[in-house]
Amino acid sequence: MAIPTSPPISLPTDPHSYAGSSPVRAHHLALDLRVDFDSRTLAGSATWHLTPAEAATEVVFDTRDLAIENVEHLRVDGSVHPAEFSLDAPDPTLGQALRVALSAETAAVRIHYRTAPTAAALQWLLPSQTAGIQPFLFTQSQAILARTWLPCQDSPGIRFTYEAQVRVPAHLLALMSAENPQQLNANGEYHFRMSQPIPAYLMALAVGDLAFATLSNRTGIYAEPATLPMANHEFADLEHMVAAAEELYGPYRWERYDLLVLPPSFPFGGMENPRLTFVTPTIMAGDRSLTSLVAHELAHSWSGNLVTNATWDDFWLNEGFTVYFERRIMEHLYGREYADMLQVLGRAALHHTIAEIGVASPDTHLHLALAGRDPDEGLTEIAYEKGCSLLLTLESLIGRLRLDTFIKEYFARFSFQAMDTATFLHYLRAELLDQEPGLEDRLQLAAWVDGPGLPPNAPAVTSRRFELVDAALARLKSGTPSGTFRADTTEWSSHEWVHFLHGLPPTPPAGQLAELDAAFQFTNSGNSEILTAWFPHTLRAEYAAATPALENFLRHVGRRKFLVPLYRALLAQPDGVARARAIYKEARPNYHSVATGTLDALLAVRP
CATH class of the missing domain: 2.60.40.1730 (tricorn interacting facor f3 domain)
Incomplete structure (x- = not known):
């Protein structure tokens, strides 16, 4: 070879x-x-x-x-x-x-x-844990x-x-x-x-009752037969995504780009295994509104798979570039207003993570020090969203054209190599910062890479579409019945609904939740992002009508991003510890070790 x-x-x-x-x-x-x-x-x-x-x-x-x-x-x-x-x-x-x-x-x-x-990397699923009648195996390296x-x-x-x-x-x-x-x-x-040479973490294997559907001469979808028709509809824009990515940052170097839709126990939204991205079925919302995750995994074909973090302390070099790239792909396909929603949601997630970790914690630095710890602890919004925000700040200072030229040349020059933070900073200075006096000071590079929290020069992110959602929230808080603005929501995407649910008062009365549920059918939604934003409200309000759906969700969905906040919300209830542990005992066999490693500690249970 x-x-x-x-x-x-x-x-x-x-x-x-x-x-x-x-x-x-x-x-x-x-x-x-x-x-x-x-x-x-x-x-x-x-x-x-x-x-x-x-x-x-x-x-x-x-x-x-x-x-x-x-x-x-x-x-x-x-x-x-x-x-x-x-x-x-x-x-x-x-x-x-x-x-x-x-x-x-x-x-x-x-x-x-x-x-x-x-x-720990292998998840063996019984037929009852799949969409079909055969067992299933997948890896997560x-x-x-x-x-x-x-x-x-x-x-x-x-x-x-x-x-x-x-x-x-x-x-x-x-x-x-x-x-x-x-x-x-x-x-x-x-x-x-x-x-093409890859690092070991990109080794992947899956075995199951799988069928294939072609989307283009270089893209397609593998899924269980019962799942394939919906997946084929949901990911119809896959070839357009690849073409958009190439237009931004150079040729796709891995020949084919296919997706494998896994059973719901997969612990992540996606995994960028070369040539075959693994994705969770929880992104199949029916309206293609959650496919930014696929754009993210596709972007890894450049940032991560092509130029790879040298160690897990340098993880931000994978994910910060990938989040920025993902949103550029989505803007290219669906417009600036769509990408703006993703930026606002991402920034909100970053602020939440910083508050949770501690604003002064070294774990909020981009360049981490994970020696002696499981590197999985570094897979937080810091690498993803703070890394993206650094690139947004650089874009605001030098303009998109110069930044795009820099990124494209960076991917080309260091293809099929690893990159550590010190080498990247040297390259960034040589190619950009040192060419313009005072630029590094205005960027505040050291504060981003080796400083805590979000530096004050991060550009604000706003969304016109979320402003319309905020107007609906204001009407709701003033006492306007939810049914009166239902017509205004008919074109809302998943992102608008999530923003709406995050904007509700922390403890709305159960009666108001029942009214909202009747108007918008949140409890019966097939959208995992909406459910994960909805269920904490129902727990705090003791809205019993949502309890069976919540418990069913926890038993069958294995994506850690959803499980952790829902179990935390459950634990915060007066009888929550016993309830959470009872559900977890039944659900744990459906979860991958990546998820159980976090949840065992959260629920203080022994495996």
Whole structure:
């Protein structure tokens, strides 16, 4: 395989990878796995082709809860020999370092292994947890969970190409973050190839009863058969999104862009696995009003997948650029007023996060210090929305044209490389800030990157469409019956409804909620964003009519963004702890470990 080349960058040591300090790097993976739904395990081998380092005596891999059966050397002459290996003492977050002794003749090492049934990256779903009658498996490798299903050098700063052979039950389809089949193979054997180098957190596998629908010559949708028609309608603008992204920041470098709609237990809105973005069905609102999430995952094909944060301390370099890019795509497709709503909602989420974390906390810095902690703690609105706000501030100072030119050249110059904060700041100064005296001072760059909270020079974000929503809220608060302005809401998107619900008094009386529910059918909404904004009001007002829908939502939806605020709202009620724990006990098997890791602590329960 031809590997793209670009100028090398000297990267910092990754505190979340044992392999990050290994002088020997793996550059290509040959993976051979069998998927066993009965035992809930993957078993097989990972053959890593190595880039030699002078005088190196070992290569180090990251593992967590893997059973390492044996390791072999593949020598330059093609012969295979047993290899000496050892596992360090385990760390609950980082797992274990797998150390494999090397000889001068070693070209590759083959690791035979088996995953644990409880592997944190893997979610095994029963047919009852899907939209069909077959079981389902999907992976979630970000941030450092790839090591729970694959012995690897699990650092975002280390990239590799891969090929894979995966055997699954013959009636199920297997997909990966690679070149994918579009129909079943009768013998259940699938072969994959990823020719562009990626970091381990972008390794992905899904197996289930899946069908495919073509949207364009390079885009399409995989979903369970019952879900596919709605998904096909919801994501009809996918090719237009890709074209808009290319127009902004250069060619799409990954050949195909397909979506996989997962069952509702997926813990995130989406995951930007190359060539195959995983998305939650909770964004299928029926009116395409939540597809900005797809624009976000698509934008990661440039910011994140193409130019990647070197460590999880640099996560803002992925997400801040991606949020800015996402909203530019949405503006291109649906207009400035639409994008303005997203900016206002994002800024509100940022203020909420800053208040929750603490305005003076170092965790509100863009450049984080996560050593000794699970990097999942850095996946907050700080990286996303504060990062975006920095770019909005820069745009306000230099104009869109100059910023767009800078971003486009940045993606092109550092394609298929990792980027750390210090190197990015050096590049930003050299290409932009130093060319205009006083610009860095006006930007207040240090306050953004290494300072707490939201700097005061962040440009205000406003929305004309939300001003109309605010007018409706004012009428409601003055005593005007909700039914009298129902005609004004017929063209409202999900974003306007969420803004409306966030604008209600914190504790409206149950009678007012009943009136609103009768007028707008919030409790029976199929829109997860609206429900997540609605249910906290119903809990505080003890509006019992919404209780069955709330409990059903918590039992079936696994997206952490929704679960955390709803469980918190439930816990705040007089009898909330017992109720929350009872629901959670029943719902927990539907949730991925990414969600349960947060919720176990929130509800103070033992797994």
